[in-house]
Amino acid sequence: MTRTVTTETIDVTLGERSYPVWIGRGLLDDHARWRAAVRGRHVLVISNHTVAPLYLERVSRGLDGLKWSSFQLEDGEAHKTFANVGHALHALSQLGATRDACVIALGGGVVGDLAGFTAACWMRGIDFIQMPTTLLSMVDSSVGGKTGVNLPAGKNLVGAFHQPRAVIADIGTLDSLPEREYRAGLAEIIKGAAIGDPELFTWLELHADALHRRDEARLIQAIAAKVRYKAGVVARDETEQGERALLNLGHTFGHALETAGHYTTLLHGEGVAIGMLLAARLSERLGMSAAADTERLGALLHQVGLPTCVPAGFDARQLLALMHLDKKNTAGLLRLILWRGIGQAEIVSGVGESDVLAVLDEAIGVHTR
Ligand SMILES: NC(=O)c1ccc[n+]([C@@H]2O[C@H](COP(=O)([O-])OP(=O)(O)OC[C@H]3O[C@@H](n4cnc5c(N)ncnc54)[C@H](O)[C@@H]3O)[C@@H](O)[C@H]2O)c1
Ligand SMILES: O=C(O)C(=O)C[C@@H](O)[C@H](O)[C@H](O)COP(=O)(O)O
Numbered sequence: 001m002t003r004t005v006t007t008e009t010i011d012v013t014l015g016e017r018s019y020p021v022w023i024g025r026g027l028l029d030d031h032a033r034w035r036a037a038v039r040g041r042h043v044l045v046i047s048n049h050t051v052a053p054l055y056l057e058r059v060s061r062g063l064d065g066l067k068w069s070s071f072q073l074e075d076g077e078a079h080k081t082f083a084n085v086g087h088a089l090h091a092l093s094q095l096g097a098t099r100d101a102c103v104i105a106l107g108g109g110v111v112g113d114l115a116g117f118t119a120a121c122w123m124r125g126i127d128f129i130q131m132p133t134t135l136l137s138m139v140d141s142s143v144g145g146k147t148g149v150n151l152p153a154g155k156n157l158v159g160a161f162h163q164p165r166a167v168i169a170d171i172g173t174l175d176s177l178p179e180r181e182y183r184a185g186l187a188e189i190i191k192g193a194a195i196g197d198p199e200l201f202t203w204l205e206l207h208a209d210a211l212h213r214r215d216e217a218r219l220i221q222a223i224a225a226k227v228r229y230k231a232g233v234v235a236r237d238e239t240e241q242g243e244r245a246l247l248n249l250g251h252t253f254g255h256a257l258e259t260a261g262h263y264t265t266l267l268h269g270e271g272v273a274i275g276m277l278l279a280a281r282l283s284e285r286l287g288m289s290a291a292a293d294t295e296r297l298g299a300l301l302h303q304v305g306l307p308t309c310v311p312a313g314f315d316a317r318q319l320l321a322l323m324h325l326d327k328k329n330t331a332g333l334l335r336l337i338l339w340r341g342i343g344q345a346e347i348v349s350g351v352g353e354s355d356v357l358a359v360l361d362e363a364i365g366v367h368t369r
């Protein structure tokens with residue numbers, strides 16, 4: 001029996017480049033809905049070795065009459081590389097893709113970021129459609145047009161702003177998503193609330209257990225709320241000239257942790273969870289926020305099963321060096337997203353290294369005391 005679930009539609013408003021984000025169960029099979037976003041004859045579906053066997057066939061049924069092929073990455077953050085963009089571009093050339101071709105990103109944020117960047121590069125920019133299959137990619141990476149890949153030196157150091165034509169978030173795909181990946185997605189929902197939506201934060205506190213056990217109605221509400229929040233920020237500041245940088249709360253610490261862990265120790269959402277708490281502690285140390293807010297954030301992250309401590313084996317000075325490569329920094333100064341409390345994030349330039357190190361040392365010292 002098929003369950004009937006509401007489909008939410010949220011528009012990302014960017015003039016003639018505006019696009020819908022559809023959230024609901026069974027959307028991959030709703031070919032009439034998403035096929036309209038494919039304008040030309042050629043389609044390259046970019047996916048990976050885990051997701052393609054699960055969902056590519058359902059997508060391919062909507063591609064009848066088109067010339068299409070698929071390019072599949074090996075699984076994992078370590079494969080979000082420039083070399084793989086080259087391979088994906090080669091797949092487009094093998095397909096004979098013309099300027100009206102379309103790339104479909106079928107997978108999590110790794111696939112989405114790489115596929116979007118490939119689309120931005122081919123013939124200086126072709127259409128792409130996001131079909132996110134992780135909670136994190138539904139609530140964050142598929143929306144807003146940040147695309148790119150990692151370099152050995154750091155996360156997302158190469159990329160482009162390139163908006164999709166549509167986002168198709170079929171929540172039925174989450175049925176096969178491992179628990180740890182699901183929780184990592186909750187981190188980016190909590191992040192949105194912590195930055196600028198205190199009511200959503202309180203709602204998440206109330207419904208944390210329901211979300212933890214994947215209650216579908218609550219989950220759709222949470223996904224829609226986060227997407228609505230992010231869509232608003234992106235519409236006001238598409239290319240991160242100001243406000244959009246707030247979406248990076250926890251990421252300067254988080255990206256450094258991911259990179260130092262060679263992209264295998266921590267998932268992106270886990271790095272963000274720990275990073276948000278470190279940013280909250282740093283804010284507290286700088287007299288910007290109260291301990292009670294840090295505690296609320298830590299309690300919510302803990303309640304949904306996210307890590308709240310830096311795992312053993314990290315080095316504070318190495319993390320600080322990696323933080324210096326963050327794209328938000330200017331003129332050699334650390335520029336971080338800190339906060340004044342729940343729902344009030346701020347961009348702070350010239351944060352002192354000694355304060356950052358003190359927070360890192362304290363977090364890492366937990367293992368050595
Ligand atoms: N562009 C942006 O605005 C933005 C925002 C947030 C994160 N990101 C990026 O997104 C990436 C993280 O994305 P992610 O958390 O989705 O990780 P991911 O893409 O690595 O996917 C997580 C894991 O789940 C598997 N998977 C995906 N869908 C599945 C499904 N339906 N069933 C079973 N397994 C499935 C994948 O194969 C992978 O092993 C990072 O590279 C991060 O930097 C980008
Ligand atoms: O959309 C944005 O803007 C974000 O910052 C969302 C982040 O959650 C995401 O991880 C993004 O990829 C980080 O971008 P970066 O510019 O710090 O590389």
Ligand SMILES: [Zn+2]
Pocket residue numbers: 140188251268272
């Ligand atoms: Zn993120």
